[in-house]
Amino acid sequence: xxxxxxxxxxxxxxxxxxxxxxxxxxxxxxxxxxxxxxxxxxxxxxxxxxxxxxxxxxxxxxxxxxxxxxxxxxxxxxxxx
Numbered sequence: 001x002x003x004x005x006x007x008x009x010x011x012x013x014x015x016x017x018x019x020x021x022x023x024x025x026x027x028x029x030x031x032x033x034x035x036x037x038x039x040x041x042x043x044x045x046x047x048x049x050x051x052x053x054x055x056x057x058x059x060x061x062x063x064x065x066x067x068x069x070x071x072x073x074x075x076x077x078x079x080x081x
Contacts, residue, residue: 005033006068008054013063015049023049026063033069 008031016022023046031037039047052058053065 006066007031007033008068009066010053011064011066013053013060013065015046015053015058015060024053024060 008029010027010029013024013027014022015024023044027050039050041047049058053060054067056067
């Protein structure tokens with residue numbers, strides 16, 4: 001798969017943990033091979049949920065996720081302490 005090909009696309013993806021606990025609501029975005037992104041947010045904002053949806057460990061309540069190819073993940077953690 002050449003650099004720049006689309007590898008992840010979310011189309012109106014929604015997900016929540018139980019009744020009245022929406023985490024993602026109609027999310028839309030695309031990622032291309034070779035892209036470097038930063039995913040930042042407060043606790044409970046949906047960062048881990050997005051990774052869970054991409055890896056298939058959880059399924060969206062509505063919308064569609066398109067995933068092509070394999071992924072290389074790198075996690076970098078910062079501490080203010």
